[in-house]
Amino acid sequence: MLHLHTDSVLEVTIHSAHDLKDVEHLGKNDPYARISLEVDNSKFYDKFKTNVINNSGNDASWEETFELREVKDDHNTLYVEILDSEKGADAPIAFTAIPLNQVKESHNQSLSARYDLYNGHGLPQGEVSLTIRIVNPGQESSGRITYDGSFKKANxxxxEEQKKRFKKLILKEKAADVGGAAALGGFAALGAGLLANHLKKSEEAKKRDEALAEDQ
Incomplete structure (x- = not known):
């Protein structure tokens, strides 16, 4: 158990991510990161997420800090997700789960480190750099800490629950892609049908005009 003080704050700085999988069909990844203290709590993920870095590709730098005040004794893990911003459903890139005991046990209860990210198969796919700090009552924020490329690797x-969630996000994004393609195909078919109907009516009108001209 993490056993934080009731008024403790978990301060998380999301520095950067590297060697991300390219999930864009055209162009480069537009990645953003989001975090949660509960594996499938959408409110957490929606509240604690970075800005989107457009056309960032396989690497991204955010340097954004969040203060998680909704910390409970059973919150022992920080869940991280990296996604590619899309017009439809966002495309999942990578995820990871970070045990928070290592922060509790670190010097000054602050840990700046690199963490492995994983793909939908649970295999390593890139890294994310974070500073995680427990701020107890009476302590001040750590201020701005930036990633200088020298962070050590942490655990x-x-x-498995996050992996299941991640796979659902992948299926959701694929379904959105299929739906969008079907809609485009439908519009194309509708357009072709309207054009054919218009040409048919134009031909019929031309024949009527020719018939009237012959009668006169």
């Missing part, structure tokens, strides 16, 4: 794991 992250594949959480």
């Amino acid at each position: 992250s794991v594949v959480d």
Whole structure:
């Protein structure tokens, strides 16, 4: 158990991510990161997420800090997701679960480190750099800490529940892609049908005009 003080704050700075999988069909990834203390709590993920870095590709730098005040004794893991911003459903890139005991046990209860990210198969796919700090009552924020390329590697794991969630996100994004393609195909078919109907009516009108001209 993490056993934080009731008024403690978990301060998380999302520095950057590297060697991300390219999930864009055209162009480069537009990645953003989001975090949660509960594996499938959409409110957490929606509240604690970075800005989108357009055309960032396989690497991204955010340098954004979040203060998680809804910390409970059973919150022992920080869940991280990296996604590619899309017009439809966002495309999942990678995920990871970070045990928070290592933060509790670190010097000054602050840990700046690199963590393995994982793909939908649970295999390593890139890294994310974070600073995680426990701010107890009376302590001040750590201020701005930036990633200088020298962070050491810390422990992250594949959480099976998060892996299931991640696969659902992948299926959702694929379904949105199929739906969008079907809609485009439908519009194309509709357009072709309207054009054919218009040409048919134009031909019929031409024949009527020719018939009237002959009668006169």
